[in-house]
Every structure is written in structure tokens, then in C-alpha cells.
Amino acid sequence: MNLVTFTRRCRHHLIAALCMTAAMAAQATDFPSKTVRIIVSFTPGAAPDIVARALGDALAKKWGTAVIVENKTGADGVIASDAVAKAAPDGHTLYLATMGNLALAPATVERLPYDAATAFRGVSFVAGNPFAVMLGNGSPVKTVEELVQLSRKKPLTYGSAGTLGPLIGAQLVRQTGLDVTYIPYKGAQPALMDLAGGQIDMVIADLPSLLPTQRQGRGRILAVTTKTRSKLAPEVPTLVEAGFKDFDFSTWYAVVVPAKTPDALVDKLHADVSDALTQTDVVQRLLTLGMTPQASTPKAMDDLIKRDLAQWSRIVRDK
Incomplete structure (x- = not known):
């Protein structure tokens, strides 16, 4: 390959990359362009459903568009997870997922219709229990x-x-x-x-x-059962304090999206979800469930999913 051909190819690749970056940025700027769904694997009235509706109300006000909660129950959350994993990665399908959905079910359910390790991207942590x-x-x-x-x-x-x-x-x-x-x-x-x-x-x-x-x-x-005492009951000691240093188990709630959702869109969703978690209505509705809202970066959420998925897979295997 001569220098001229090489230069032309580099120029074409650069132009393609710039076009793709511009398209993704435009997608984030134009979002939302239609109704947004928040998928939940629990029935209406259950704690995850209440959390999803609180977030949905706050996001709908911010975006000026409808945000609906869809309850896809059954199969230990696999039905809901599969629906999100196979949804278009355009930000219009969010998953209010639990630790059980993303880490425990993959460790206990055989033959998942999706790859639990690669199917989702974290947007933000929501609260822990x-x-x-x-x-x-x-x-x-x-x-x-x-x-x-x-x-x-x-x-x-x-x-x-x-x-x-x-x-x-x-x-x-x-x-x-x-x-x-x-x-x-x-x-x-x-x-x-x-x-x-x-x-x-x-x-x-x-x-x-x-x-x-x-x-x-x-x-x-x-x-x-967590490493640190809970704000809900700060007087209650941890099992770690009792001398069991590796005892750190809890359930949590998070917002995740399909894995191929572009970075720019994930960043926008993260900013908007993080803001929603500071809104008085959302905070009060979570506090009534005994939860303290707490946002995280997308990377921190991805790391937590990977950690808990590995942890529970090991625990179930060694049972």
C-alpha cells in the first residue's frame, strides 16, 4: 500500500468516525423522541415498582414526555431482563433492575436467553437495602x-x-x-x-x-449484613464488626440500559437520573420504603454488577 492510498483510507476512517460521533451526539440531543419505558420485573405496588414510578414521574417532568412503567413479571425476573437486553439501545427503554435481576438470577437460573455479563450497561445506582x-x-x-x-x-x-x-x-x-x-x-x-x-x-x-x-x-x-452500618439503624452493628471481615451482602436497585446504548446517551441518562434522585418527591417516596437514594457513575454501576455477578455465581456453585 502506497502513502497516498494509506492517507486516503485514514481520511475515510476518520470521516466515518466523526460522522458516527456526531450521530450519537445528535441522538443524545434529540432524546427523548417518543414515550420512554421503565421495565420492572415486579408487580404493581412492590418496592421496585414504587421506585420506578417515582423516577418515572420526575423524568417525565424533566423531559416533557411520557414515561410509563411496564411490569414484566415471572421467571425470577428473566422475562423483564430479556426484554431490556433485546430492546433498541436508544435510551427509550430503561430497566429499574435489582441485584436479584442482574447478579442472583444469572447465578441460579439455567440457560438464560441473554448473556448476563454483557447484556446491560449501568446508568446509575439508585438505592441499597x-x-x-x-x-x-x-x-x-x-x-x-x-x-x-x-x-x-x-x-x-x-x-x-x-x-x-x-x-x-x-x-x-x-x-x-x-x-x-x-x-x-x-x-x-x-x-x-x-x-x-x-x-x-x-x-x-x-x-x-x-x-x-x-x-x-x-x-x-x-x-x-453489610460492611458498614446502615443509616436506617446506625445503632445496629455489622457482621464485619463481629469479626467476619468478608461478610458483605445486600440487595440494591439500579437503572441500566441495553449494552449497545451509546456513551453520549448513557451520560445524559446518568445526569438526568442523578438529578431525579435529588428531587424531594423521589427522596420522600424512597424514604418511606426504608431506602436512601444514592446515585453512582455508570462505571461504578458496571463494576458493582460484575462484582456481585461473580460473587453470587461462586457462592451458588460452592453451595
Whole structure:
């Protein structure tokens, strides 16, 4: 190839790249050009649905266009995830996803119709929910070590619901040596009723579900399952403080988009979602769910998804 031909090819590639960059910038500038959908894998009225509608209302005001929430339930969130993974990467389909959707389901569901590791791009973190261990109000146990010692003297039981709670319980057993039997429940509230009635010794559930029971004096939270204490209950210690340095498990909510969404559009969505998370209406609606809004960069969200996907794949494999 002579110098003239090489120069021409370089010029053509440069022009093509500039055109593509300009097109992507224009796409971000023109967005939104139609109704925006926020996909949720839960039923109307569930916490993720409430969060999605709060964000949708704020974004609709900012964009001056309709933002609707679509509830695509079933198959452990796979139906919703698949719909987003295969949607046009034009910013008009957002996914209010949970840790369960993006990290836990890929570790527990066989033959996903999409590649969980590459199907999505993070826009922003939205809020996190630590899990916690609650004891009956009459329990004499004050520390995790006392709980472990008690379990060696008499059989203990714990109740939990869903997939994440029992997996956290299994890690608690593995890391602390606790001798306890898992009792499955269809929800946190039936488990808490049995805890108050003395039918079980412990409940493992998300912290917001447990706080009303503690405030009513019908149970006592022993520890949270995150590295740092929760702002919702700063008096409750962590399992890390109890000496289990790798114990860091929680659920979270995030906004993600199809993987091929252009950078310029992701940046715009990130800026607008981050702004929405500071709006008074959004903050108040999340606080009523026991959540504190917290935005992140797209990269930080991508890193969190990768970390939790690897973590839960390893945990489920080693179960």
C-alpha cells in the first residue's frame, strides 16, 4: 500500500468516525423522541415498582414526555431482563433492575436467553437495602458469638423468604459455624409473626422489613449484613464488626440500559437520573420504603454488577 492510498483510507476512517460521533451526539440531543419505558420485573405496588414510578414521574417532568412503567413479571425476573437486553439501545427503554435481576438470577437460573455479563450497561445506582438478622424479643443473645455458642447447646431455626435470604443464611452458617435450620416462608411478615410467637428463633430479611417489628418491641435486630452500618439503624452493628471481615451482602436497585446504548446517551441518562434522585418527591417516596437514594457513575454501576455477578455465581456453585 502506497502513502497516498494509506492517507486516503485514514481520511475515510476518520470521516466515518466523526460522522458516527456526531450521530450519537445528535441522538443524545434529540432524546427523548417518543414515550420512554421503565421495565420492572415486579408487580404493581412492590418496592421496585414504587421506585420506578417515582423516577418515572420526575423524568417525565424533566423531559416533557411520557414515561410509563411496564411490569414484566415471572421467571425470577428473566422475562423483564430479556426484554431490556433485546430492546433498541436508544435510551427509550430503561430497566429499574435489582441485584436479584442482574447478579442472583444469572447465578441460579439455567440457560438464560441473554448473556448476563454483557447484556446491560449501568446508568446509575439508585438505592441499597441491607439484610439483617433478627432475634425474638425474649432472646438473651447480645452478640453473634453468643448466638453461635447458643446454637451448639440447642437446635435453632431461622425463617426467610425468596432466594437471597436463604443464601445469606447459608453464608452465615459457613462463616460463623452457626448451627441453625432454615424454615422457608412466602414472605417476611409470616416469618416475623412466627418469630414473635416463638415458633422460630431468627429471621433473615431486608432491614426495612424488620425495622417496624423492632420498633414495636416484637423483635431485636442483632446485626446487618453489610460492611458498614446502615443509616436506617446506625445503632445496629455489622457482621464485619463481629469479626467476619468478608461478610458483605445486600440487595440494591439500579437503572441500566441495553449494552449497545451509546456513551453520549448513557451520560445524559446518568445526569438526568442523578438529578431525579435529588428531587424531594423521589427522596420522600424512597424514604418511606426504608431506602436512601444514592446515585453512582455508570462505571461504578458496571463494576458493582460484575462484582456481585461473580460473587453470587461462586457462592451458588460452592453451595
